[in-house]
Amino acid sequence: MEYLKIDGEFPRLSKSAVTLGKFDGIHRGHQKLVEKILEQKEKGLQTVLFSLGIGSQMIFTKDERCQLLEKAGVDVLIECPLDNRIRHMKAETFVKEILVGDLQAEHVAVGEDFRFGYERKGTPQLLETMGRKLGFTVDVVPKEMEGRRKISSTFIREELKKGNMEKVNDLLGIPFFVDGVIEHGRGMGHKVLLPTTNIVPAKEKLMPPNGVYDTVSHFKDRTLCGITNVGYKPTIGEKFLGVETYLFDCEEDLYGEPCRVEFFHYSRPEKRFSSIEALKQQLLKDAEKGKAYFHSLEK
Ligand SMILES: Cc1cc2nc3c(=O)[nH]c(=O)nc-3n(C[C@H](O)[C@H](O)[C@H](O)COP(=O)(O)O)c2cc1C
Numbered sequence: 070m071e072y073l074k075i076d077g078e079f080p081r082l083s084k085s086a087v088t089l090g091k092f093d094g095i096h097r098g099h100q101k102l103v104e105k106i107l108e109q110k111e112k113g114l115q116t117v118l119f120s121l122g123i124g125s126q127m128i129f130t131k132d133e134r135c136q137l138l139e140k141a142g143v144d145v146l147i148e149c150p151l152d153n154r155i156r157h158m159k160a161e162t163f164v165k166e167i168l169v170g171d172l173q174a175e176h177v178a179v180g181e182d183f184r185f186g187y188e189r190k191g192t193p194q195l196l197e198t199m200g201r202k203l204g205f206t207v208d209v210v211p212k213e214m215e216g217r218r219k220i221s222s223t224f225i226r227e228e229l230k231k232g233n234m235e236k237v238n239d240l241l242g243i244p245f246f247v248d249g250v251i252e253h254g255r256g257m258g259h260k261v262l263l264p265t266t267n268i269v270p271a272k273e274k275l276m277p278p279n280g281v282y283d284t285v286s287h288f289k290d291r292t293l294c295g296i297t298n299v300g301y302k303p304t305i306g307e308k309f310l311g312v313e314t315y316l317f318d319c320e321e322d323l324y325g326e327p328c329r330v331e332f333f334h335y336s337r338p339e340k341r342f343s344s345i346e347a348l349k350q351q352l353l354k355d356a357e358k359g360k361a362y363f364h365s366l367e368k
């Protein structure tokens with residue numbers, strides 16, 4: 070997949086099917102739009118996800134999002150900051166100059182309440198009208214719902230903030246995860262506590278609350294269940310936020326290996342313990358609870 074970050078000029082593409090929006094998280098609603106543009110591949114169109122104005126913190130980081138979209142089969146990811154030029158561009162100008170002029174869009178997919186352009190005056194209906202004149206088709210996709218609420222990145226952010234991983238995963242349609250490379254901790258885990266793997270999430274990564282989670286870690290050639298602490302390890306006092314996992318049934322040193330940690334269940338908040346021994350007793354209890362959680366899923 071090609072990744073294009075816009076800094077001024079837009080690239081000139083050949084015939085494309087484009088989906089438009091912010092796309093923080095690539096949730097179940099976003100996935101429907103991605104399916105719509107992928108359907109256009111058989112007509113020889115290249116598929117473009119045009120991401121407009123993402124925030125400084127994201128449910129999936131830039132790299133994580135690239136991986137998800139690449140796996141889905143999207144050809145081009147365009148990241149376009151909401152700068153003054155874009156913010157003040159009339160919806161009609163955006164369609165004529167960028168969508169049709171630069172991206173050569175022959176098909177556009179958006180959600181039914183998508184708005185764009187100066188004063189958010191661009192609507193799916195405007196796209197349909199302009200499409201008839203300028204020669205592109207439009208898919209206006211009904212909102213994917215969770216009960217009576219529309220699925221949105223805002224909804225997922227709210228649930229992530231509460232640590233409600235079951236709901237987050239349901240809305241995303243895939244487990245929430247953090248990618249990283251295993252780093253060395255202070256080595257205390259191995260010596261006096263339990264052996265653990267440490268990764269440091271990217272600064273832009275939106276994280277669930279500090280605490281302990283039941284997780285599944287994916288390495289190149291294997292997948293292991295475990296329990297993960299998100300936080301600053303207040304008992305020993307760490308300066309940066311870490312994602313530290315005790316993997317059940319793994320004694321190896323995994324230092325340097327790329328890893329994806331998927332979060333399934335929030336177990337308890339991170340606490341400061343009066344001694345390392347007290348922390349160790351808690352970790353042993355956490356591990357038993359974590360194993361019981363995964364056994365319960367097998368039933
Ligand atoms: C599942 C799990 C839960 C943890 N919970 C806490 C906690 O509640 N409070 C805390 O201070 N540290 C907690 N820790 C972090 C330990 O303090 C840490 O494993 C230990 O200090 C070793 O760190 P090191 O790898 O940097 O040597 C937890 C670690 C794991 C793996």
Ligand SMILES: Nc1ncnc2c1ncn2[C@@H]1O[C@H](COP(=O)(O)OP(=O)(O)OP(=O)(O)O)[C@@H](O)[C@H]1O
Nearest residue numbers: 089090091092098179180183212213220221222223
């Ligand atoms: N639940 C949904 N079902 C179908 N399409 C959706 C859904 N949510 C968003 N879309 C569409 O996906 C594109 C990208 O959505 P966008 O990320 O801008 O909105 P969002 O997910 O509602 O996020 P936020 O809560 O940050 O506004 C837009 O075209 C939007 O209309």
